[in-house]
Amino acid sequence: MASRTNEDGSPRHKRPRYDDSDDDENTPMGEIVMVNVTGRDRVGITREVTTVLTKHQVEIMDLNQTVSQKKLMLGIVIRTPHGLDTSAMKKDLLFATFDMGLQVDITTIPHVEYEDWVGMQGQPQWILTLLARELKAEYLSAVTELLSKAQLNIATITRLSGRKSLFSRAGRATRACVEIRLRGEVNDEAALKDQIMKLCSNMSMDLSFQKDDIFRRYRRLAVFDMDSTLIQCEVIDELAREAGVYEEVAAITESAMRGEIDFGESLKQRVEKLKGLPESTLQVVAERLPLTEGARRLIRTLRRMGYKTAILSGGFTYFAHHLQKILGFDFVHANQLEIENGIMTGRVTGTVVDANQKATYLKEIAKNEGIDMRQTMAVGDGANDLPMLSIAGLGVAFHAKPLVRKQAKHQISTLGLDGVLYLIGVSDRDVKMIQTDAHGYFSE
Numbered sequence: 001m002a003s004r005t006n007e008d009g010s011p012r013h014k015r016p017r018y019d020d021s022d023d024d025e026n027t028p029m030g031e032i033v034m035v036n037v038t039g040r041d042r043v044g045i046t047r048e049v050t051t052v053l054t055k056h057q058v059e060i061m062d063l064n065q066t067v068s069q070k071k072l073m074l075g076i077v078i079r080t081p082h083g084l085d086t087s088a089m090k091k092d093l094l095f096a097t098f099d100m101g102l103q104v105d106i107t108t109i110p111h112v113e114y115e116d117w118v119g120m121q122g123q124p125q126w127i128l129t130l131l132a133r134e135l136k137a138e139y140l141s142a143v144t145e146l147l148s149k150a151q152l153n154i155a156t157i158t159r160l161s162g163r164k165s166l167f168s169r170a171g172r173a174t175r176a177c178v179e180i181r182l183r184g185e186v187n188d189e190a191a192l193k194d195q196i197m198k199l200c201s202n203m204s205m206d207l208s209f210q211k212d213d214i215f216r217r218y219r220r221l222a223v224f225d226m227d228s229t230l231i232q233c234e235v236i237d238e239l240a241r242e243a244g245v246y247e248e249v250a251a252i253t254e255s256a257m258r259g260e261i262d263f264g265e266s267l268k269q270r271v272e273k274l275k276g277l278p279e280s281t282l283q284v285v286a287e288r289l290p291l292t293e294g295a296r297r298l299i300r301t302l303r304r305m306g307y308k309t310a311i312l313s314g315g316f317t318y319f320a321h322h323l324q325k326i327l328g329f330d331f332v333h334a335n336q337l338e339i340e341n342g343i344m345t346g347r348v349t350g351t352v353v354d355a356n357q358k359a360t361y362l363k364e365i366a367k368n369e370g371i372d373m374r375q376t377m378a379v380g381d382g383a384n385d386l387p388m389l390s391i392a393g394l395g396v397a398f399h400a401k402p403l404v405r406k407q408a409k410h411q412i413s414t415l416g417l418d419g420v421l422y423l424i425g426v427s428d429r430d431v432k433m434i435q436t437d438a439h440g441y442f443s444e
């Protein structure tokens with residue numbers, strides 16, 4: 001049964017139902033009328049329609065306007081003054097829209113129906129974000145079937161990705177995303193998320209289900225794992241290539257990321273195999289690290305939006321600082337390789353940055369910066385990222401191992417790292433505006 005309490009535990013009071021026993025066009029509150037205008041969009045349509053409504057001194061109760069493929073859909077709910085002859089207003093609207101080559105549908109809404117609609121604004125609201133390389137009808141069909149079974153009503157659907165040209169360059173990575181705003185009670189959020197995960201596993205798309213609240217829209221701190229998240233490799237494996245022990249180290253790394261071996265022990269075993277490697281190898285490896293698709297675009301956008309950003313890595317400080325210089329991170333926490341006389345000793349010094357330490361650093365940065373934990377987000381791919389993903393306001397498993405995808409609240413497995421922007425409601429149009437400088441130059 002749906003909860004009858006608010007988030008703070010106080011009882012949720014049912015809105016009194018409007019009594020329409022005396023409801024007719026002569027009631028003191030006037031008529032409620034829905035005006036729907038459709039047709040080819042052009043400048044001045046809304047002005048013409050509202051000019052007619054102004055003449056009849058109506059009150060606007062709600063309005064919505066969208067344009068798709070130059071097709072306008074304008075909806076206005078109005079309340080007429082008591083005693084107004086609405087036939088004259090309807091006639092004026094019909095003439096005005098006809099002159100503009102538009103269609104208009106005018107419907108009187110019973111007061112009880114309007115009040116029921118008003119009462120819906122107290123319902124919980126959710127955001128479902130669909131991400132894929134391309135938006136297929138089968139994706140939306142499957143998603144909307146799931147939402148229908150969950151008794152969730154779609155309020156709006158908004159495209160966050162840019163328009164796709166018919167002449168897009170072959171081979172260029174594409175992004176597609178729609179944000180679906182929902183209303184309704186969710187009796188079992190965990191069960192719904194399990195169904196969402198199963199849907200994603202059967203199709204080449206990602207789905208993120210979040211409560212729509214102010215913290216979703218105003219996050220302030222973003223922290224990232226480094227290896228296989230910000231970069232497309234594991235640094236320790238690359239060092240192992242230089243030391244001639246790649247196969248041994250890579251096997252341990254993979255097992256640790258799956259959560260089969262304790263991270264601290266796996267780190268010790270792998271670093272020991274690097275003993276004797278020259279310090280100069282660090283620069284050689286750093287210069288060939290491949291950035292993950294979308295990493296530069298994501299971090300640049302977050303920084304211009306005022307976010308604090310951090311690398312929290314079980315990798316090594318040399319490479320984390322290298323990325324800090326390239327991308328502009330505010331904070332870096334990683335493991336320090338011990339080097340003596342220009343040679344790696346096969347040990348690390350200082351505090352080991354393991355799973356729990358990552359979560360600790362996230363909390364410390366948020367506290368020091370005066371940021372509520374609900375305004376934080378964390379992104380990672382391995383089992384040692386799970387603690388920080390679980391405590392962040394938005395925890396995202398990025399192209400992660402099965403164990404991590406199962407336990408994380410959100411996941412991205414189809415797009416690049418900049419897909420995270422869609423999860424916080426940032427559209428491609430927003431990114432272009434944010435990354436355009438004062439001289440009008442845009443760099444992505």
